[in-house]
Amino acid sequence: MDAWVWWLIAAVGLGIPLVLTAMPEFGMFAVGAVAGAITAALGGGLVIQVVVFAVVSVALVAVVRPIAVRSRSQRPALASGVEALKGRQAVVLERVDRGGGRIKLAGEIWSARALDADQTYEPGQQVDVVDIDGATAVVL
Incomplete structure (x- = not known):
């Protein structure tokens, strides 16, 4: 089996805990695995595939997670009741x-x-x- 297929299997495997636990970090790692699959399909070596996976995953966690935490902690702008x-x-x-x-x-x-x-x-x-x-x- 080609390396890109293994990366797609890893992406699906990381997507399952995302659905079961609702932890967005697993989704970010799944996107990193898809980036690794694209790198493998384009002919990149194993080291480059792993580096792309790590860089994309860490970048998504570093950028998207703080935004998600901030939006979850903000009060909704919709007032209800006596407010x-x-x-x-x-x-x-x-x-x-x-x-x-x-x-x-x-x-x-x-x-x-x-x-x-x-x-x-x-x-x-x-x-x-x-x-x-x-x-x-x-x-x-």
């Missing part, structure tokens, strides 16, 4: 002051209170939601 309501605009339905009131926020009626104790908002006014305190929107 998604902060910063949105609402319409005052009943007078809102430090004692309370009602607003329409995201299609729902919420109890609300003013952030500034001296501020009062009349029905029909647009307000910004700055925080959610339990079931009460704090508006400005």
Whole structure:
């Protein structure tokens, strides 16, 4: 059997643990084995094949792995729940002051209170939601 066939068998062999364990490093080694197979098919000697395999595998691990780790550790940009309501605009339905009131926020009626104790908002006014305190929107 030709050397490039052995490299492809090695690539498949390295792909199996990738699927079973979800460790991307095995996939990077499998790509290195494919590079070794291409080198063998082009007539490179055994030493060159092993060097190409090692260089491609190490380069992929050194470049791709930090990117994958960084993207896995970042929080998604999509806010949900009460976090998604902060910063949105609402319409005052009943007078809102430090004692309370009602607003329409995201299609729902919420109890609300003013952030500034001296501020009062009349029905029909647009307000910004700055925080959610339990079931009460704090508006400005």
